[in-house]
Structure formats: structure tokens, C-alpha cells
Amino acid sequence: MVRLYLSSDTSAVAAGADRVAEALRDRPGVEVIRTSSRGAFFLEPMVERDTPGGRIAWFNVTPDDVPRIVNGAGGVPVDQIPFLKEQTRVTFANFGVTRPLSLEDYRSHGGLKGLEAARSMSPEAIIEEVRLSGLRGRGGAAFPVWNKWDVARQAPAGRKYVVANADEGDAGTYCDRMVMEGEPFRLIEGMLICARAIGADSGYIYCRQEYPAAAGTLRAAIDEAERTGLLQLGRTPFRLEVVSGAGSYVCGEETALLESLEGRRGVVRAKPPYPAVSGLYGRPTIVSNVLTFATVPNILSRGGAWHASLGTERSRGTIPLQIGGRVKQPGLVEVPFGLTLRDVLDRFGGGMAPGARFKAVQVGGPLGSLFPESKLDIPICYDAFAEAGAILGHGGIVVYDHETDMVELARHFMAFTADESCGKCTPCRIGSVRGREILERIQAGRGTADDLALLADLGETMKTASLCALGGRAPYPVLTAIEHFPHEFSPHYS
Numbered sequence: 001m002v003r004l005y006l007s008s009d010t011s012a013v014a015a016g017a018d019r020v021a022e023a024l025r026d027r028p029g030v031e032v033i034r035t036s037s038r039g040a041f042f043l044e045p046m047v048e049r050d051t052p053g054g055r056i057a058w059f060n061v062t063p064d065d066v067p068r069i070v071n072g073a074g075g076v077p078v079d080q081i082p083f084l085k086e087q088t089r090v091t092f093a094n095f096g097v098t099r100p101l102s103l104e105d106y107r108s109h110g111g112l113k114g115l116e117a118a119r120s121m122s123p124e125a126i127i128e129e130v131r132l133s134g135l136r137g138r139g140g141a142a143f144p145v146w147n148k149w150d151v152a153r154q155a156p157a158g159r160k161y162v163v164a165n166a167d168e169g170d171a172g173t174y175c176d177r178m179v180m181e182g183e184p185f186r187l188i189e190g191m192l193i194c195a196r197a198i199g200a201d202s203g204y205i206y207c208r209q210e211y212p213a214a215a216g217t218l219r220a221a222i223d224e225a226e227r228t229g230l231l232q233l234g235r236t237p238f239r240l241e242v243v244s245g246a247g248s249y250v251c252g253e254e255t256a257l258l259e260s261l262e263g264r265r266g267v268v269r270a271k272p273p274y275p276a277v278s279g280l281y282g283r284p285t286i287v288s289n290v291l292t293f294a295t296v297p298n299i300l301s302r303g304g305a306w307h308a309s310l311g312t313e314r315s316r317g318t319i320p321l322q323i324g325g326r327v328k329q330p331g332l333v334e335v336p337f338g339l340t341l342r343d344v345l346d347r348f349g350g351g352m353a354p355g356a357r358f359k360a361v362q363v364g365g366p367l368g369s370l371f372p373e374s375k376l377d378i379p380i381c382y383d384a385f386a387e388a389g390a391i392l393g394h395g396g397i398v399v400y401d402h403e404t405d406m407v408e409l410a411r412h413f414m415a416f417t418a419d420e421s422c423g424k425c426t427p428c429r430i431g432s433v434r435g436r437e438i439l440e441r442i443q444a445g446r447g448t449a450d451d452l453a454l455l456a457d458l459g460e461t462m463k464t465a466s467l468c469a470l471g472g473r474a475p476y477p478v479l480t481a482i483e484h485f486p487h488e489f490s491p492h493y494s
């Protein structure tokens, strides 16, 4: 029997993986196993085959390649693929290897060891291990995870919630989706460890509507976890449910997400009180994004000190970067914090796509700063990015080429904020509309050099007076476009 592996991840399917699987299906003596994806999307569809020396792979496979794969002709050893070889895979170590819905695969590749360890530890000891690890929330604010957990743990006993923020709305990000589609038991395990640490009995995964495959996989994984008793925490079962969001970017903000979960419009709540004190239905709630929960099992199984040994002094562990835009090799790269943007783009992104010349890079989604080539030596860690007036956000890196119109890009991001603003505070609700209007005036050739001062003034007000990061970060793409690419704005002045 020839055993072939092929990813069922949405990106692999978009590249044609299902067509290849169909062509392989009725081949006698061939078994096709659908796995998670290694995240080397520029190589998908990628078919792998077991050999005594390890797996070998064929890239960008079409149905026409099926005969030579079945005959074993060609192929490259997977452990020799530079894009994969040079990564430090920790959270994504099993990706491309295991079947997403096989609890047996997950367990046999090191899964559930963190939960087993947590079951024999006190809540305080679990939180101490997370403190030692130096783990900071991977969603944007980068708040120490242990701190939130400890606040919720100390809240009076009663109903408490664990909520996974799976509303991955930043352009160019997909690592949460990969976890949910590829290793859903890792997310469930992380949430169970958190539930044990704070004493929660219920949880929700708030999954964006645009991820139907991820939601389906999660629901099937929860059924399997229920069936096998995995959700039993002590004497009480942990109740876990997937809830679909309605496509609003601001619902990625934890308090708007909670409003939405409670059945109301996703409007940001003022803080304090913080959700760890008063969150869902007024109860103590830990809201963390998928990647944060997915990082926790390894911390419990290998120890907080092991996690703290990776990365930089104040950004511990690894970060899965998602490289997209005009590069040769888009895909997911997991590396310790501290590499520079240039390292990542050259070594893993493979340089620019054919015919494209670098113009700018944006890290952290639509609210991220736009950087020119001279800023590529910034180390990828929370503090260096904060010092440079940038955010790491969810680790999405989008590269723009020489054909990009920076004025249009700035207008696009301000228009995005105007569309997605929840409307609760004036600087964001009105400021984003006025900002878009000024940029449209400049584009129409009716702007003046004073408009740039006006945008700077407006940006300052939005940064300092907005209630949440959507309004507070919205000016950054515009102001950095003006700062680094002023020559693109000046021809538009009247």
C-alpha cells in the first residue's frame, strides 16, 4: 500500500489539493491521508510519501503528476526543504504530519501532555508555570497571560468563562485559522488548561463567519472531545461551544466580542472593569486569541523555563509569522522572537516575486505602520516594534511592491476604519470619516500641503482620545505613508 499525505487546509484546497486527492482516490494500492498543512503555501498542493528515510514531497502537484507520484519518481526529502528546515517549530511542530480530527494522532505526537500535567497541579502552580514562561497575549495588546489568569482565579467562586477570540480579522493573517483547521485539539487543550487554572466550567470559541471550514472542524473536534471524556475537568464537564461572528472587525476587540456573544451589537465597552473581573454576563472571563491558547500546552508539558529560554528578554517564545503580499514564498513561518524583518523576508519569503521591486511592508494588519526598506532591520519583538511606533499584532506581514500607490493605500486603510468603527467614541467615528475625506481630496488633486498638517493633527487626536485600538491605531498607516513616501503625496497638491 502506498500511503500519500495531502493537506485539507483551506489554502491547500484553494491551490487545488482536492482535485489532486480526487485524482488519487481510485488508484489501486493507494491510501490518501488528509493532514493539516505545513504552511508552505507556495508549494501547495504538496503531496508527501513515507519512505524508510522519512517523508519525501512533490510540490505544486496537479492531477497530471499523479502517475509519477504513485510510481515514486522524483520527490524531495521534506526535512531538506529550506523554508521548513530553518524554522523553530513549536506550536506548529505537527502541522502537515497529523490528521486534524484524529485525537489518536494528536496524542501520539505529544498532544494532551500539558493537560495531563495541569490535572495534577494546583491552579496556583499552573499560573506560576505560565508566569515563568513569560507568555504574553499573542493577539495585539501583548499583556502577560499569567496576570489575567490570576485575577480571574482570585475572583469569588461561581460561573467563570474561557473565551477564544477566533475573529482573526487582520489582513494577511491566518495562523489562528490554521490551528483551528489543522490541530483543533491544541486549542481545546489550551482552553481546558486555562479553565482548570481559573475554575471555569464553560467556554466559547468566537469564530469569524468567514471561516466555515474552521468552525466545522472545531465542532467535530468538540464532539470527539466530549465523546472521549476529554472535557471532563474534575467532577464537572467543561461546556464548550463554537459561536459564529457576523463579520465585524471590531469584534476582534475583546469587549466588543463579549457584547456580540451576549447577543448584542458589537460595541466596545469601556475598561475597567476588565473582562477577567467582569466579562461575559458580568462574570470573570479570560478572553485570549487562538494562538495564545495554542501556545499553552507546550508550556505545561515542557515547563515555563523552556519557553522562556526562546526569544528575547521581554518577548519570550516563538512567533508564527504569516508572510504574504508580493514575495516569492508566502506562508507560515514559526521562529523565535528577535529575528529582523529583513532576515525573515530574505530567508523565508525568498525575496520579491518575479518582476516586483520592494516598496513597503506592513506588519500587524490594517492598523500597522507602513515601513520602507530602511526599517527592515527592526527585530521582531514587542518592544522594538513599540519603539518604532509599530505593532506586531497577530504577526501578519504584507509586502507591497513598486506599483503600489501609497496615497490610495493610506486612503484605503482610513476608509476601512470609517467602515468598521463601532461608533461609540467621537475621535474614531468622526475622525476616520474626516480623514478619508481629506485623503480623497488630495487624490482628486484639490489638496494643499496644509492637508498633511491637518491629517497629523487629526491623527494625534485619534491616537490619544480613542476608546480602543481601532481608532487609536488607525492613523498609523496614514502618518507613516506620509512620513516615508512624501513624494507620492506632493504631485496631488493643487
Ligand code: SF4
Pocket: 250, 268, 420, 421, 422, 423, 424, 425, 426, 428, 429, 466, 467, 468, 469, 470, 471, 472
Ligand atoms: S475607537 Fe472606534 S471602534 Fe473603538 S470604541 Fe471608539 S468608535 Fe468604537
